[in-house]
Structure formats: C-alpha cells, structure tokens
Amino acid sequence: MARSDHADESAEQTPTATLWSDVEIDPVEIALPSGVGYTLRAYRLNTEVTATEADHESNAGDDFDAASAEVFASRRRPAEDEDELEPIDEDELTKQALAAGGKDRDDEDERAEADDDSEDEDEEEEDETEEAEAEAEAEEVPLFLGRRGKVYLFKSPEGLVDFVRSGAEHDLTQLDTWSDLVERITVDDVEPAEEDRYELDLVVENLRGGHDVWDHALIIKAGEAARDLGFALRIEPIVNALAAGSPLDDLDESMRAAAEGGPKAFFARRRLRKHGEQQAALGWRTIIGKISAAVDWRD
Structure with missing residues (x-):
C-alpha cells in the first residue's frame, strides 16, 4: 500500500x-x-x-549637510540695507490699525473657520495614512x-x-x-x-x-x-x-x-x-x- x-x-x-x-x-x-x-x-x-x-x-551626507547649513544660514541673515530702513511712525500705524479694525475681525472669523476645516482634513488624512500603514503587507527579511x-x-x-x-x-x-x-x-x-x-x-x-x-x-x-x-x-x-x-x-x-x-x-x-x-x-x-x-x- x-x-x-x-x-x-x-x-x-x-x-x-x-x-x-x-x-x-x-x-x-x-x-x-x-x-x-x-x-x-x-x-x-x-x-x-x-x-x-x-x-x-x-560620509555620504557630509556635503548635503554642509550645503543645507549654508542655505539655512543665508535665510537667517538680515538684509544688507536693514540699518538704512526708515523708522516706523507708530501714531500713523495706530490710526491705520483702528481704521482696519472691523475688517480685521471679519478676516479673523474667516481664518478661524478655515483653520477648523483644515484641521478636520488633516485628521482625516492622518487616519487614512495610519490605516494604509496598518494594512501594508509585512515583508520577509534576512538576518545573519x-x-x-x-x-x-x-x-x-x-x-x-x-x-x-x-x-x-x-x-x-x-x-x-x-x-x-x-x-x-x-x-x-x-x-x-x-x-x-x-x-x-x-x-x-x-x-x-x-x-x-x-x-x-x-x-x-x-x-x-x-x-x-x-x-x-x-x-x-x-x-x-x-x-x-x-x-x-x-x-x-x-x-x-x-x-x-x-x-x-x-x-x-x-x-x-x-x-x-x-x-x-x-x-x-x-x-x-x-x-x-x-x-x-x-x-
């Protein structure tokens, strides 16, 4: 048999x-x-x-890090003619702010609503990303x-x-x-x-x-x-x-x-x-x- x-x-x-x-x-x-x-x-x-x-x-990242540091440093540098700027008239600035007060409040309300919508969208995207990562198939890898x-x-x-x-x-x-x-x-x-x-x-x-x-x-x-x-x-x-x-x-x-x-x-x-x-x-x-x-x- x-x-x-x-x-x-x-x-x-x-x-x-x-x-x-x-x-x-x-x-x-x-x-x-x-x-x-x-x-x-x-x-x-x-x-x-x-x-x-x-x-x-x-040392693969050394050149990149140095270049990045130079870029960020340049962004932090003050403008060359910064000391030559005219002084600000604070009284005039106050008048402009009072005149625009009503409009500013309206803008703030609109921005608040936009921020709420943006936060909801970000939360949805974050949830989708987490679900995608959780569903990702595990991969077999070698160890020695x-x-x-x-x-x-x-x-x-x-x-x-x-x-x-x-x-x-x-x-x-x-x-x-x-x-x-x-x-x-x-x-x-x-x-x-x-x-x-x-x-x-x-x-x-x-x-x-x-x-x-x-x-x-x-x-x-x-x-x-x-x-x-x-x-x-x-x-x-x-x-x-x-x-x-x-x-x-x-x-x-x-x-x-x-x-x-x-x-x-x-x-x-x-x-x-x-x-x-x-x-x-x-x-x-x-x-x-x-x-x-x-x-x-x-x-």
Whole structure:
C-alpha cells in the first residue's frame, strides 16, 4: 500500500533537518578570497524583528549637510540695507490699525473657520495614512549571525557551535526559537544544504573567463547571498549595485533565463553577450570586497 506524501517526508526527515526546520534557522557556508566560513541565517517578517544597527562608516551626507547649513544660514541673515530702513511712525500705524479694525475681525472669523476645516482634513488624512500603514503587507527579511553590521564567520563547525552556546550577544538572540537551538545544536548539525553554500571566491575569476565559460548557477547563487548580506548588514553600496534595473541585476535576470532553458534561453544568451566581461567582473569584485570588509572571522 502506497504511503502518503506526509509519511514519505517524515521518513526522509533526518534529526538534523528536523532541528533546522523546527527553529527556522539554517547553517550557511560562505567562501571568500580570505577563506571559507560557517554562519547562520534566518528569515523573519520585518514586523517581528529589529533591524541591526550598522557601524559602517559613511560620509555620504557630509556635503548635503554642509550645503543645507549654508542655505539655512543665508535665510537667517538680515538684509544688507536693514540699518538704512526708515523708522516706523507708530501714531500713523495706530490710526491705520483702528481704521482696519472691523475688517480685521471679519478676516479673523474667516481664518478661524478655515483653520477648523483644515484641521478636520488633516485628521482625516492622518487616519487614512495610519490605516494604509496598518494594512501594508509585512515583508520577509534576512538576518545573519552577527552584530552591528558584521557577520560572524567561523572556520569550523566546532567554533560555530561553541559560540552559539556561549550566550554572547548578537542579532539572532531576538528570535523566539533561539533558545531551542542553543539547547539542541551539535557539531554534526552544522552541515549546510547545497543551496546554502556560496562560492563567492570564484565569481570574479569566472566572469573574467568570458561568456562561454560563465557559470550561471554560481553567479545566480552569489547574487542571492550578496543581496541577503547587503540588506541584513545595511551595506548600501551592495543594495544599490544589485537593485532592480541595475546592470548587475539585468545580468542576473539574463542568466536566470538562460539557465532555465527553453525558447527564452536563446534570446537570454544573446542578451548576455551584451554584458561586458570586465565591467561585470569589476562590479562583482567591489561587492565581494564590501562583504569581506563586513566579515568578523571567529576561531
């Protein structure tokens, strides 16, 4: 008698797979020019977790802040001929005010009514904005084992397990399943699945080899890892370099289409020919350099 699909899945589920499934965290292997390391990654809704506070140095806003300060300072400066203005005749000013008194009261009444209407409109707009924000769909975001914009990479499974059990502070301690992982993890459990192994150290060399030798799966997986790391660690240059519509994103889309095969693959391979080898390699070298700078090697 044929078993149910659920029974098949249960039979194939190993204790290690059960652990990672229960805690909804996965071990990840990342190969960089400086070495190969293990870490942990999880995906959670952005409404359930607090984003990391990155320590990345950035002077991107300095020029803008200086320009803004100059603008505001110029608005505060008195007019050059301010001292040359004629003195005000207070008696004449009083006469004008008395003459216009009736009109001023009418204007005040009109302004009061307008202010009431404006306040009602503002309250309605505020309520609509709050409702829209409340209805906005939560987005799943990546988190890595690390802290303050750094990802911790361990050179051995033993080092990773020792750190997990150490009680040290990091971004994953906020997960409601973390304590369960701490109690159950063993060295044998740190065996990343094939889809969670990323060979970033081979990307630049492969791209430089030319279109005929480009490894689509290698580059696509590298893009997935880089996007996750860029977002989780708040590395804006990586996020921008791989953003929708960027040259590297277009390269990624073409590679995906070529890898899928079928009628679209032929046209995708033609599009890939339009991507310069050196430009792609240079772009990826920059991304990998940014990732390497955000790695905190352990053990």
